[in-house]
Amino acid sequence: YQPAVDAFFPGEDGGEGFFGGAFTTFLVRELWRAPAGTTYEDIFLRVREALKRNRFEQDPYLSQDVGLKTSPLFALEGTSGGSAVATLRVVAGGTQGGATELEGGSLLGITAGSLFRTEGGAELLVESVTAHRARARILRGSVSPGAAARLEAHRFAPSPLRVGVGGVDSATREALARATADLADIQWVVAERDFSHLMLRREGTTLRVVGSDGALRHVAPAGPDGAETLVAALKKEAAAKRLADMENPAPSFSLKVWLADQRTSFGIGEAVVFHALGGADGYLTLVDLGTDGTVTVLFPNPYDRDNRVRAGQEIVFPSEGMGSEIRALPPVGRGMVRAFLTPRPLDLPSGEEFTTGGVLLADRIVEAVRKAVGEIPGAPGALRVEGWASASVIYDIRR
DSSP, rough: OOOOOEEEEEGGOEEEEEEEHHHHHHHHHHHHHHOTTHHHHHHHHHHHHHHHHHOOOOOOOOOOOOGGGGGBBOOOOSSSOOOOSEEEEOOOOOTTTEEEEESOOGGGGGOOOOOOOOOOOOOOEEEEESSSSSSEEEEEEETTTTTTTEEEEEEEEOOOOEEEOSSSSSHHHHHHHTTTTTOTTTEEOOOOSSOOOOEEEEEEEEEEEETSSSSSEEEEEESSSGGGHHHHHHHHHHHHHHHHHHOOSSSSSSSEEEEEEGOOOETTBBBOOOOEEEEEEEEEEEEEEEEESSSEEESTTTBBOEEEEEOEEEEEEEGGGGOOOOOOOOOOOEEEEEEEEESSSOOOOOOOOOOOEEEEHHHHHHHHHHHOOOOTTTTEEEEEEEEEEEEEEEEEEOO
């Protein structure tokens, strides 16, 4: 009883955008980047989480009686399964200093400034992308048509939260603009034909914030008096987008985060327990974006500061050593926990209580991840994809 949502995906940095089914687009991306051993059920769960991270209410369902779901992706019976290692085929050959094309573009999430490397050692820096092609400069070596190029570093292009205000009165638009004059993470879109992540609609004495799929996100009083309420809600959305966008497109190992008993919905006052499991040694950070817009660093914390974990070590939060519980608190709504497993600990503030904040803390977490992961020479602004992983789990708090 849900619509299959079609959406417009804008190009990064002015690149070409494209229209596509929301589920299908994220399915293609997850299939392309899946590491060895990934099962069909793993892919399905990643697609569902990607939909929620990107504010789509569509909730796909996988039948429980499908035996193939626990099999490795594209595996033949009796084999261990193949591996899609985020590679693209070279379309045109060339030598150092020249140009080439890769068979893949923004539909797969490829961005300008990202770096690919072939098995022969050629390095290709993406300079522009369309929906299906990436034009690159050959920094080193030479390439031949048909060669496979693997993603080595991904550039996270800046992308503000675009909010359509064409459907509200000018007084409300002006009040919103004043309230966010110093906030670069939110961009107001007046032309209704232009793409927006969220849209404002007036219904009687209320203003409604709806997603690109038409789902209701927030409600506030109409007129200038509702501007403060709206801005508070949109700051939460902008912080969620910043944290959701920091997603490693081609990790070299797995990272999973989930809620106890695989729950995704909680009543107010119910206990909430998070689990995380990584496929490599590293430093684990769990960040909660609560239903009220508060960003909280869950782990490490003042009660459990050692976040060094081993491959295959399951982490439970809150831990037994904390001697306390985490319970679902109002307001009702949707929250998200982001997990990062990095080769170095994140440089984040610490004190006697849990570190909390808003958009500024979300930005600091993003920059801390960038610093811990590092860049590859020759691709400024692009982060290594090897050596770290990201994951998320979405939860709802109900009345």
